Amino acid sequence: MTTTTRIAVAGAGLIGKRHIDAILAVRAAELACVIDPSDAGRIVAAQTGAPHFTDLESALRRGGIDGVILATPNQRHAEGALMCIDAGCPVLVEKPLASSIDDARAIVAAGEAAGVAVLVGHHRRHNPIIAKARDLIAEGALGRIVSVQATTWFYKPEDYFETGWRRKAGAGPIFINLIHDIDLMQHFAGPATEVHAMQSSAVRGFEVEDTAVIILRFGSGALGTMNLSDTVPAPWSWELTAGENHAYPATTETAYWIGGTKASLAVPNLALWSHPDVQSWWSPITATNLPLETSDPLLRQIVHFCDVIRHGAAPVVSGRDGLAALAAIEAVKRSADTGTPVRLDAEL
Ligand SMILES: NC(=O)c1ccc[n+]([C@@H]2O[C@H](COP(=O)([O-])OP(=O)(O)OC[C@H]3O[C@@H](n4cnc5c(N)ncnc54)[C@H](O)[C@@H]3O)[C@@H](O)[C@H]2O)c1
Numbered sequence: 001m002t003t004t005t006r007i008a009v010a011g012a013g014l015i016g017k018r019h020i021d022a023i024l025a026v027r028a029a030e031l032a033c034v035i036d037p038s039d040a041g042r043i044v045a046a047q048t049g050a051p052h053f054t055d056l057e058s059a060l061r062r063g064g065i066d067g068v069i070l071a072t073p074n075q076r077h078a079e080g081a082l083m084c085i086d087a088g089c090p091v092l093v094e095k096p097l098a099s100s101i102d103d104a105r106a107i108v109a110a111g112e113a114a115g116v117a118v119l120v121g122h123h124r125r126h127n128p129i130i131a132k133a134r135d136l137i138a139e140g141a142l143g144r145i146v147s148v149q150a151t152t153w154f155y156k157p158e159d160y161f162e163t164g165w166r167r168k169a170g171a172g173p174i175f176i177n178l179i180h181d182i183d184l185m186q187h188f189a190g191p192a193t194e195v196h197a198m199q200s201s202a203v204r205g206f207e208v209e210d211t212a213v214i215i216l217r218f219g220s221g222a223l224g225t226m227n228l229s230d231t232v233p234a235p236w237s238w239e240l241t242a243g244e245n246h247a248y249p250a251t252t253e254t255a256y257w258i259g260g261t262k263a264s265l266a267v268p269n270l271a272l273w274s275h276p277d278v279q280s281w282w283s284p285i286t287a288t289n290l291p292l293e294t295s296d297p298l299l300r301q302i303v304h305f306c307d308v309i310r311h312g313a314a315p316v317v318s319g320r321d322g323l324a325a326l327a328a329i330e331a332v333k334r335s336a337d338t339g340t341p342v343r344l345d346a347e348l
Helices: 014-025 039-048 056-061 076-087 101-114 130-137 158-162 171-187 295-312 321-340
Strands: 005-010 031-036 065-070 091-093 118-120 145-153 192-200 211-218 222-230 256-262 264-267 271-274 285-290
Touching: 005 014, 005 056, 005 295, 014 031, 014 039, 014 091, 014 295, 031 056, 039 222, 056 076, 056 222, 065 264, 065 295, 076 091, 076 101, 076 211, 101 118, 118 295, 130 256, 130 264, 145 171, 171 192, 171 211, 171 256, 171 321, 192 321, 211 321, 256 271, 256 295
Parallel strands: 005 031, 005 065, 065 091, 091 118, 145 222
Antiparallel strands: 145 256, 192 211, 211 222, 256 264, 264 271, 271 285
8 A cells, every 4th residue: 555645636727737736745645647638738747757648537447546636627527526436536626516506416415425525626725824713713702703794806907808718607706716705704604595696797898797796694694795806906805815826916905804793803814803891892992913824725735635535534625515605606696697685595
């Protein structure tokens, strides 16, 4: 038995290459092979010295794989995940779990029936800042969660939209960016039960939205608001505040606010605000700035995947979590398209 965990990467594009770099950097992991039908994929494999396959089925048949990361286009997630589950091979599927709710449900059901671990690539949850925020909530440091607020404002330059599909339905910032934020809002406040959303494409005039606002109700009784735009030059987004991807210049601003009955917390800068003496708006309010532990969530995600494969650890982001994020995003789109609130209880 090998001592390292052999992980295959299917899809050696933008995010697949980052997973490959992360596997190569983690001592407990080994790159089993690269699976990608394109020439670019063959070149990536050659650069790493790992075997190259043009399709997942042949790679699984050859064996020597302990787990697979699926970093293929969204439409390929379901067939790839089901193939891995059939082969009894744990799989980490990039977000969104699938390109439809039905496909996502099928993946979750197949994984649970076969007892094969399914993880979803909402990697922000592996950031120690998110773990700390969640611990504070669980310990009751904020009291009962009343409301959460997320701002996702940034400016995508004109050349970003030269790639045609990025101007088409399904590729806007709701599906591409907000799915991570909504996963975190549910991580903090529990499952959302109702959403009401508005969207606009008034600035760029593309088929796809450039701006959206969302109101959420959570099963816990908490409420939430989210405000998204990829056409506002601003520092208030996870991308430009968390410093986890060097492609984005980091600022010291913040992106999320979590409000409880005892205190409120800004994330990612981890400022915990409360009244030290009398809990009243007339009494001084102060911030405790909690220490920030920074480390690359993609590396931590690989270490965790090895732990799931080797020791049966419970996934930090399960298939069900991925399904819940996708269901919330689909509800946001439906509400924005119809102008009516959408209930989520029946979706999962
Ligand atoms: N977690 C994140 O923050 C994050 C960031 C970017 C992308 N993603 C997700 O990762 C996935 C890939 O996105 P990307 O931007 O890297 O795309 P990409 O287009 O850059 O790369 C996709 C790669 O998959 C290959 N491919 C296509 N069909 C395949 C198949 N059947 N088997 C194996 N390889 C195949 C393509 O040749 C290409 O190299 C998407 O689901 C996307 O939503 C997640």
